[in-house]
Amino acid sequence: MSGRAPIVTSIVVDFDGTICEQDVSEELLQAFAPAAWWDIDLEFRRGEIGSRECLTRQAALLSGTRDELLRFAVDRYPIEPSFAPFVEWARESGIEPVVASDGMGFYVEPMLRTAGVDGLRVLTNEPLPGGPATGFRFGNAHPECVGCGTCKMQIVQRSRANGPVAFVGEGHTDRYGALFADVVFAKKHLPEICRADGVPFIAWETFDDVRDSLESLREVPGPVAPSRCPGWTIP
Numbered sequence: 001m002s003g004r005a006p007i008v009t010s011i012v013v014d015f016d017g018t019i020c021e022q023d024v025s026e027e028l029l030q031a032f033a034p035a036a037w038w039d040i041d042l043e044f045r046r047g048e049i050g051s052r053e054c055l056t057r058q059a060a061l062l063s064g065t066r067d068e069l070l071r072f073a074v075d076r077y078p079i080e081p082s083f084a085p086f087v088e089w090a091r092e093s094g095i096e097p098v099v100a101s102d103g104m105g106f107y108v109e110p111m112l113r114t115a116g117v118d119g120l121r122v123l124t125n126e127p128l129p130g131g132p133a134t135g136f137r138f139g140n141a142h143p144e145c146v147g148c149g150t151c152k153m154q155i156v157q158r159s160r161a162n163g164p165v166a167f168v169g170e171g172h173t174d175r176y177g178a179l180f181a182d183v184v185f186a187k188k189h190l191p192e193i194c195r196a197d198g199v200p201f202i203a204w205e206t207f208d209d210v211r212d213s214l215e216s217l218r219e220v221p222g223p224v225a226p227s228r229c230p231g232w233t234i235p
């Protein structure tokens with residue numbers, strides 16, 4: 001270990017498909033909703049609707065109580081084994097990891113706790129007291145734009161007030177976070193999305209890869225940062 005200062009001051013990390021190998025929201029829909037949830041997902045992937053509308057309409061199809069859904073998630077899906085040591089390394093290096101999830105959200109903290117990862121900031125969507133089928137509180141949304149549920153652009157931009165930000169993700173809801181981050185780690189769907197947007201990225205498989213890169217990087221590319229987020233949607 002060198003005594004060199006870390007290349008970034010924050011790391012914004014997606015949850016579904018990233019910290020957990022499976023997309024837990026999709027797994028819940030697969031198990032507790034009729035197949036129509038996938039048609040809504042395709043509307044989102046084609047850019048016809050934002051993630052907020054997508055999530056709300058998909059979750060409305062769910063049967064099962066919040067507790068049943070939560071038990072299903074925690075019992076079946078462990079988090080990526082390299083994540084807990086990564087968090088430990090980041091904290092020792094003075095880097096603040098933040099979880100940014102635009103999924104159903106309620107299972108994120110219980111799943112992290114089950115894996116012994118405590119005290120992380122988790123910014124996500126929160127089902128209303130009646131359960132996810134009844135709707136969500138979007139406490140991490142953009143104040144004007146209604147495109148996404150949780151605004152990853154805003155999370156990255158706020159983190160950038162403290163210095164350069166790394167973004168780690170894999171999917172369609174990571175697009176706008178990636179556009180505004182200083183260095184992007186991408187797998188699964190995200191490399192293709194980054195290529196289309198002109199966002200440079202580093203391929204990764206486990207959080208060990210992300211740590212190795214962050215330890216060896218001498219500079220970060222800096223954000224693409226378009227003047228307005230391409231997902232900008234006004235009601």
Ligand SMILES: [Mg+2]
Nearest residue numbers: 014016017171
């Ligand atoms: Mg994801």
